[in-house]
Amino acid sequence: MRHLHFLVALAPGLALAAVSASQGDLPLTAPVPGGVAIVCVGQAPSPAPHVVFDGQRVLVARVGDVWHAVVGLPLALRPGAHELSVLDGERSARTIRFEVGTRKYETQHVTIADRRKVEPEPEDLRRIARDQESLVRAFSTFSDSAPEGFAFDLPSTGRVSGGFGLRRFFNNEPRLPHSGLDIAAPEGTPIAAPAAGSVLETGDYFFYGRTVVLDHGQGMITMYNHLSRIDVTKGARVARGEKIGAVGRTGRVTGPHLHWSVSLNNARVDPALFLSSEVRKQDSAGLRPAALGGASAESTPIRCGE
Ligand SMILES: [Zn+2]
Numbered sequence: 001m002r003h004l005h006f007l008v009a010l011a012p013g014l015a016l017a018a019v020s021a022s023q024g025d026l027p028l029t030a031p032v033p034g035g036v037a038i039v040c041v042g043q044a045p046s047p048a049p050h051v052v053f054d055g056q057r058v059l060v061a062r063v064g065d066v067w068h069a070v071v072g073l074p075l076a077l078r079p080g081a082h083e084l085s086v087l088d089g090e091r092s093a094r095t096i097r098f099e100v101g102t103r104k105y106e107t108q109h110v111t112i113a114d115r116r117k118v119e120p121e122p123e124d125l126r127r128i129a130r131d132q133e134s135l136v137r138a139f140s141t142f143s144d145s146a147p148e149g150f151a152f153d154l155p156s157t158g159r160v161s162g163g164f165g166l167r168r169f170f171n172n173e174p175r176l177p178h179s180g181l182d183i184a185a186p187e188g189t190p191i192a193a194p195a196a197g198s199v200l201e202t203g204d205y206f207f208y209g210r211t212v213v214l215d216h217g218q219g220m221i222t223m224y225n226h227l228s229r230i231d232v233t234k235g236a237r238v239a240r241g242e243k244i245g246a247v248g249r250t251g252r253v254t255g256p257h258l259h260w261s262v263s264l265n266n267a268r269v270d271p272a273l274f275l276s277s278e279v280r281k282q283d284s285a286g287l288r289p290a291a292l293g294g295a296s297a298e299s300t301p302i303r304c305g306e
Pocket of ligand 1: 162178180181182258259260
């Protein structure tokens with residue numbers, strides 16, 4: 001069984017990436033804060049188990065005859081031992097332990113000319129709280145339909161101007177780490193859905209500006225921020241490659257760019273882990289997953305022992 005799982009871990013970086021989505025082309029595994037852990041949770045043909053991590057339902061994907069939990073690990077998660085709660089049909093819940101390693105992300109200093117976007121006023125704080133509530137509700141959504149796959153396209157052409165996980169200082173004030181990937185592009189550059197999904201939310205937020213949130217199924221949610229224009233409406237189905245809006249400079253920005261977030265079980269994780277190997281080859285520096293650090297994609301085989 002070990003060999004099968006080793007192959008699964010390698011698949012996204014090799015020619016095997018062409019396997020069909022129904023076979024579960026899983027994201028790259030990076031069991032660190034801001035990364036993704038892939039944990040064996042059962043054997044098919046038994047039905048997919050119900051898996052919960054930290055109170056959130058977890059995506060479960062079948063590869064061959066094995067069910068894998070694809071667990072998003074928040075940037076704020078403490079390294080060490082963690083547990084999944086697994087429920088098979090009528091049987092009582094069991095727990096599966098997995099280890100989370102450490103990852104030191106780089107530091108970035110950003111100068112924001114609009115001081116109010118760094119030191120919000122009381123009325124802004126009320127709006128920010130409403131924004132947060134709406135976004136957490138979106139990110140906590142778990143729809144039963146399975147994602148079509150995990151090998152994403154890049155949603156916009158452009159240069160990576162801010163990697164995932166950067167420990168950020170705005171005008172020298174420490175702020176939350178960077179929970180997405182920034183792609184700098186001229187205003188009006190089209191943004192396309194990197195995978196099929198449905199529009200979960202659209203809005204205009206204080207920090208994030210004009211925003212689209214897509215639901216790809218089973219808690220896999222992606223978000224697009226700072227848009228100049230939104231081209232979809234809430235509830236609409238979008239196909240892979242369909243235009244959802246255009247790059248802009250709304251919200252807290254230093255210039256036009258797309259901030260792209262990927263979330264699993266309400267944890268924002270490194271979007272580069274989900275890019276197809278073809279996409280990652282186009283820009284080896286900017287699109288190398290920060291959650292992997294210096295490690296190669298092959299270095300973390302997935303164990304599946306009973
Ligand atoms: Zn960003």
